[in-house]
Amino acid sequence: MVFIGYHLSASNSYSSTFKFKFQQFDKCRSTLPGVIICANRKLRPDESVWRPKQSTQNVDFPPKLPKGKKKPYPIPFNEIKQAAKMERKLTSKGIEKPLEPPKNGLLVPDLVPVAYEVFDAWKLLIKGLSELLHVIPVYGCSECSEVHVAPTGHCILDCEGRTSSTRHSSHAWVKGTVNDIIVPIESYHLFDPFGRRVMHDTRFEYDRIPAVVELCIQAGVDIPEFPSRRRSNPIRMFGKKVIDKGGNLEEPESLHVAKSSAILDFDTYRACERFPPPPLSDIPKIAQETIDAYQIVKKGVRKLMKKYTVKACGYCSEVHVGPWGHNAKLCGSFKHQWRDGKHGWQDATIDEVLPPNYVWHVRDINGPPIQSKLKRYYGKAPAVVEVCVQAGASIPVEYKPMMRLDIVIPDTDEAAMIA
Template structure:
């Protein structure tokens, strides 16, 4: 539909021979909400003998409607960098900016000085979140399935671990990349000392103290042996609603009341039940990685692809479920070492031996934990041809990496998730040793 334009111009000459042109532009548009009305005045001066053409611009802007949206295609990167290795002689960065932590502490202190109780929502007040109880059971079942699947796959897929450092390789033989960080690596010029690996080399054992009441008495250094240590993922599931007879947990019906950092009402202290004996706790082996390969025999070769895909799905379920639970339930991690504690506060056991532990008397520097600290991915080099020649140090910039569980399942026949393909660098052609020096 055309836009009618009505223009009227008035021109007159001044005494100094300069023509003055005043132009009035009026736009007449339809009474629609899709266009905006425009009204413009223009004042121009033209010298004698110059151009007397008047330029008029009429601009109309179309307003976007409410139901119209712009959809952008979500692009995935072709290649991504490997996760950086954090230096051991430096504190880990805070997951939450320190300014936000300090601001929240100031607000809590301000409410405490005013005598106002701290507003707490489940699970910060000790009550369960009903919507996360099914998620906790799903993560717990997937965790047991993950251990069983890895124990069965390790009978078929060879795994090697370095006896001097934490390097792991999935393949027929260990790689030749000289990146060992062990104490005697200088004698071997950075080469790894490969030995046969186990499930603990694939799933890094991150353990935590089991607490009957997370809001009860804190663990002291001299009372640390009174508490059992179990996988941190299992302890997170227990506090989120999973009931395990061997590891009971207190389920509150009345919320915890706090004034600043002081607990006003925690419902009293309850006597913890007696620990179970080893004969009664035979079912605990289902979610423990210790000697898991001995408990599960080698499956038939025809079942390997199905088991690998189930293990891959279980790994994805555990990782997504842990991330969902950690958005509500508090998990603390030491900023200097790999210690993890599930609960509102960290324990007081003086077991930290990392950077400048003498200044802290061996106490841990607690801060909010991340998913990778509770459930580490444990990245390994991705072998495109597990039965081919070993990886060489000269070509390490052309190789990719993947989580150890994903690498084991892929070599057993499972489909690789799309989120890990950019790090595997599948689109990079690996050159020969002679050609590597010619590539810039």
């Protein structure tokens, strides 16, 4: 075996490299010479190494944000200040703000099919939950926002309602509805998101519809009852001021007519009364279709929010779909007196537009109710997922770690002996 030096290119960064030439001999013949090259190249800063993703076994529950504090910014505040600084720099130089669809009022053609897919899946989600609630019992607390999917309410003492002290923090359970499973987050419908803003005195001139539906309308879905302006000429902005709206167009008068069948398809109010109980043999199929529709809605809304602007209040649950938030003085959360009831608008997250509404996961429906002493052994899941799983749907992979399926739940007497 002979060592041979190997010259490498100076453009790439390599570690020590060796090249060996060897020849094997037999009793009667010899084989052809072969070459072994061992080289280790250092990675550049812009390169990455693929590694297999390690699946987490159990994850912690999402923390509850304190009510007496502002929500954290989804975008780092330094990036927000840097973007504002660049915008002021362009304004001082007399340069118009560069805008791309949909920031300039035009539709994104590639996202129009996504909007229709989300809208159809949203209607299928409401229909499936309305049918499943005839079979799967759901309870909601009349004093707080707690929801439980089981034949009876749980016994965990964590009620935060106004009269919870008289009940020793136990929940006051009543029969739940679709609004207990899907938290109703509504937004004002705007004919032109870049037109006049919703003021406090004119707030009753606009209809309130689910924020997911309003996002789909602005992304290209056409609903006759809720018209939306489709621009052919982009808007122009100089700093924060709109200097050209792409032509003037009068807004149609608000219809305020009785809800048609098309509107009722995506409305969660009294949805269980519109759909009859399904046959018991179809329950697993409906559950799987419902959980698939929920996954489509969540994935599609996340994709639309990367392009279309959605604002959320940093203090309360108000959401507005559009480039700017409205001016209705309806915020009653932390220190609203200092803001005269105005909302503190910031970029919204997917959990603010489509709240997951986590509930306790019940492994055995026919078993004993959930106890406070065994609270740390139970898992959680979104209310939609919990309803569909109890109806026979398969558990999505991303929710298994939070549901804590691999933890053995001890008896009440054994819990005190576990470290």
